Amino acid sequence: MRCKCGYSFSNEVSGPDRKFESFAVIRDRDYRVFIKSETRVLASKGSDAKLRALARSSKFVGSLMECPKCLRAIFSEPGGANLVIFQREV
Numbered sequence: 001m002r003c004k005c006g007y008s009f010s011n012e013v014s015g016p017d018r019k020f021e022s023f024a025v026i027r028d029r030d031y032r033v034f035i036k037s038e039t040r041v042l043a044s045k046g047s048d049a050k051l052r053a054l055a056r057s058s059k060f061v062g063s064l065m066e067c068p069k070c071l072r073a074i075f076s077e078p079g080g081a082n083l084v085i086f087q088r089e090v
């Protein structure tokens with residue numbers, strides 16, 4: 001994913017070397033279903049079953065990221081249907 005300023009968000013960098021903040025976003029109305037789905041992920045036996053449960057659960061998760069270069073906030077709705085970019089007021 002790339003910001004309007006050109007900064008490229010890479011998921012390859014994690015931990016203290018990551019240069020941007022990101023947050024998981026779950027719709028309020030889906031939160032209870034999401035928590036139940038996450039419980040199924042934890043209870044799944046075997047890696048294939050766990051991956052399938054994780055794939056089902058991940059459809060409830062969007063993200064909010066802050067660009068470290070221009071400070072825009074980039075919101076990705078759960079399911080990746082829409083991407084909204086907010087610019088800070090000065």
Ligand SMILES: [Zn+2]
Pocket residue numbers: 003004005006007067068069070071072
């Ligand atoms: Zn930016």
